[in-house]
Amino acid sequence: MRQFVVIGHEAPTTPDFPLDDLPGVAGRLDVLCRCVNAALFLSHGIREDVRLRLVLGDTFTLRVEGEEVRGLHPDERSTAARIRSALERSDEAIGHQPVETSPGIYLTRQGVEPTLREVAEEGTLVQLHEDGEPIVGSKAPNDPVFVLSDHRDFTTGEATLLDELDARQVRLGPRALHADHAITVVQNYLDTDGFERY
Amino acid sequence: MRQFVVIGHEAPTTPDFPLDDLPGVAGRLDVLCRCVNAALFLSHGIREDVRLRLVLGDTFTLRVEGEEVRGLHPDERSTAARIRSALERSDEAIGHQPVETSPGIYLTRQGVEPTLREVAEEGTLVQLHEDGEPIVGSKAPNDPVFVLSDHRDFTTGEATLLDELDARQVRLGPRALHADHAITVVQNYLDTDGFERY
Numbered sequence: 001m002r003q004f005v006v007i008g009h010e011a012p013t014t015p016d017f018p019l020d021d022l023p024g025v026a027g028r029l030d031v032l033c034r035c036v037n038a039a040l041f042l043s044h045g046i047r048e049d050v051r052l053r054l055v056l057g058d059t060f061t062l063r064v065e066g067e068e069v070r071g072l073h074p075d076e077r078s079t080a081a082r083i084r085s086a087l088e089r090s091d092e093a094i095g096h097q098p099v100e101t102s103p104g105i106y107l108t109r110q111g112v113e114p115t116l117r118e119v120a121e122e123g124t125l126v127q128l129h130e131d132g133e134p135i136v137g138s139k140a141p142n143d144p145v146f147v148l149s150d151h152r153d154f155t156t157g158e159a160t161l162l163d164e165l166d167a168r169q170v171r172l173g174p175r176a177l178h179a180d181h182a183i184t185v186v187q188n189y190l191d192t193d194g195f196e197r198y
Numbered sequence: 199m200r201q202f203v204v205i206g207h208e209a210p211t212t213p214d215f216p217l218d219d220l221p222g223v224a225g226r227l228d229v230l231c232r233c234v235n236a237a238l239f240l241s242h243g244i245r246e247d248v249r250l251r252l253v254l255g256d257t258f259t260l261r262v263e264g265e266e267v268r269g270l271h272p273d274e275r276s277t278a279a280r281i282r283s284a285l286e287r288s289d290e291a292i293g294h295q296p297v298e299t300s301p302g303i304y305l306t307r308q309g310v311e312p313t314l315r316e317v318a319e320e321g322t323l324v325q326l327h328e329d330g331e332p333i334v335g336s337k338a339p340n341d342p343v344f345v346l347s348d349h350r351d352f353t354t355g356e357a358t359l360l361d362e363l364d365a366r367q368v369r370l371g372p373r374a375l376h377a378d379h380a381i382t383v384v385q386n387y388l389d390t391d392g393f394e395r396y
Contacts, residue, residue, distance in 0.1 A: 019218075020217075020218070020275070022273055022275070023271060023272075023273045023276070030272065030273035030274070031272075034232070034235075034272075037232075037376075038379065038382075041376060041379075042373055042374060042375065042376075043349075043373075043374035043375055043376050044374060073221060074221075074228065074229075074232075074376065075220055075221045075228035075274060076228070076273060076274045076275070077218070077220070077274070077275070078221070134390075136390060151241075172386060172390075173386055173389040173390045174389055174390070175240055175241075175389050176240060176241035176242060177240065177241055177382075177386075178235075178239060178240075178241050178272065181236065181239075181382045181385075181386075184236075184375075184379045184382040184383060185382060185383060185386045187379075188370060188371055188375075188379075188383045188386075191371040191372055191373050192332075192334060192370075192371040192372070
């Protein structure tokens with residue numbers, strides 16, 4: 001199982017955003033939509049071995065299960081519509097009980113900290129970080145959980161929490177990449193036996 | 199200089215498409231928009247060492263010069279709007295003379311064959327192909343020109359032409375990727391000294 005967590009600092013937490021302005025009014029939701037694409041899509045199908053979580057504004061977490069999700073399309077707009085329809089049902093997400101808002105997509109009322117603590121129980125946290133060890137030559141942990149930030153850096157609080165949870169820091173290359181590009185590169189490393197091929 | 203050519207088989211050749219339905223009415227223009235993103239964007243800027251060509255429906259070729267382009271945004275919709283406004287000026291593209299439709303973006307009235315013959319003069323063609331030699335362990339040519347197809351396979355005619363132009367066939371991994379993901383993976387290989395690091 002490959003896992004990805006993307007923290008969307010400015011992502012919407014209510015469904016009242018227009019699909020015509022994802023980068024603006026919708027708080028760079030375009031970035032998160034491309035992360036869904038990068039995490040889930042192969043040329044001819046869905047990556048069933050993937051679990052992706054998007055943390056929306058430190059309030060909700062949207063979980064996408066590759067094995068269960070249906071009818072997902074690769075474009076930003078339709079993915080944003082799926083996120084919006086999930087937020088329309090946020091009233092049903094009570095306590096830490098997720099609500100399945102469409103097949104394989106679950107909304108939970110929890111922000112960054114409980115989500116990171118939850119995934120730390122499910123695998124080994126790997127933080128993509130420009131000061132991390134190079135991915136080339138390093139070995140992938142079993143059940144890796146890659147944690148990324150959207151267009152902004154991790155907050156001090158998030159970085160401290162990742163340290164506390166023993167997140168490894170890994171660097172993909174000399175150039176800082178968008179979160180979705182980073183996910184695509186990581187997928188290729190894992191596809192090609194990842195860190196073990198050298 | 200890194201070059202990418204993406205052949206958009208169903209891409210629009212007139213500007214009368216809606217920005218609200220890129221995957222449908224606009225002939226999977228969403229794929230081409232993500233290719234622009236993957237080819238041009240770094241986390242904090244534009245890749246100035248990149249030249250990208252999108253072949254639109256075997257009729258026009260849109261060329262984006264990383265060194266010159268201005269005001270490009272990473273989301274699909276705004277990129278599609280840029281392509282649409284280029285097509286609004288297609289009358290000005292006469293013969294094989296390009297017209298600069300916005301800074302660093304050039305539209306030329308030429309389809310697949312003249313475009314591939316043109317880029318073959320500018321560098322070494324590399325075709326991403328599932329039967330190609332693995333990118334791992336192979337050496338990048340100088341001035342590579344990566345040629346990709348959109349969501350469809352290359353036509354027989356395109357494949358024959360690529361053979362004639364001595365395009366190397368390279369494989370990125372065991373799983374077939376979307377064109378934009380393939381560009382992102384190639385960029386990372388080149389960023390990390392690409393094929394030479396092994």
